[in-house]
Amino acid sequence: MRPSDQLAEFTREALAAGRSRDDIRAALAQSGWAKNEVAEALDAWADIDFPTPVPRPRPYVSAREAFFYGIMFVALAMTAWHLVALLHNLIDHWITDPLEENAGRYVLSSxxxxxxxxxxxxxxxxxxxRRTVQATKADPGKRRSGVRKWFGYVTLFLASLSLLGDLMAVIYALLSGELTLRFILKAxxxxxxxxxxxxxxRQEADEARDAA
Known part of the structure; x- marks a missing residue:
């Protein structure tokens, strides 16, 4: 039996025997368990007045959802990338740079x-x-999907990197004297x-955290 399983079983049996959470926490701490491990084991059970321990809803992982969110993530990434590229090309078309020669054919192809x-x-x-939103409204338990949370936080991570990189590029252009109107519009x-x-x-992540 894995240590995590032993900890979960001990916690369940102790709660079923009527021991208080403070007593369980103290006993596990004296046995060498880390505070976060003890807290996680106790958080797995609802703190309510019931004859037997009541489990809390836990995150789950589904291969079907992994495939679904994988396609959704690629679709979002491609949409964002090509939307930016298209708008950049339109800016290049509206505000031309006389130093760039023979750029028209490349811009048209892009x-x-x-x-x-x-x-x-x-x-x-x-x-x-839209299907995800509808499915979540019909079954709020889907907000506990581990795949959904990973998808949301990876997207937040990449969006944050894009914002930071964009800010860094603007500062560099400002310091080097290359902060033109075209550059500003692209930024x-x-x-x-x-x-x-x-x-x-971010809103999706907050709602998923509230549902956990």
Missing amino acids: TRWSIAALIVFAPTFLVLN VVVAGVAGAIFAYF
């Missing part, structure tokens, strides 16, 4: 790819996200897309 990617991936993400695009994604999934 724009076509971005439009094609958005036509495919943007509806995919929106449909999958605003990156900040807007990354900020919108961060705000949305």
Whole structure:
């Protein structure tokens, strides 16, 4: 039996025997268990007045949801990337740089790819996200999905890196005297897309934490 299983079994039996949480916590601490391990073992059981220990809802992992959220994550990443690329190309078209020669053909090809990617991936993400929201409303227990939490926090992590990198690029351009209108508009695009994604999934993460 694994140590974690031993700890869980001991905690359940002690609670079933009517021992207080303070007594259990003290006994486990004297036995060498770490505070976080003891707290996690006790948090697994609801602190309510009932003859037998009542388990709390715990996060779960589903292979089906891993596949679903994997597709959703790729669709979101492709949508964000190509939306930024498309808007950057439009900025380059509106505010031309006389030092860049023969850039028109590349911009046109890149724009076509971005439009094609958005036509495919943007509806995919929106449909999958809508299904996720509807499924969560029908079954709030899905907010405890471990895959869902990982998806949300990885997305928050990447959005945060994008915002920090965007800010760093702006500061560097300012210090080097290259902070042009075109650069500022491109930085605003990156900040807007990354900020919108961060705000949305921050709310999702807060709701998932409240449901845990």
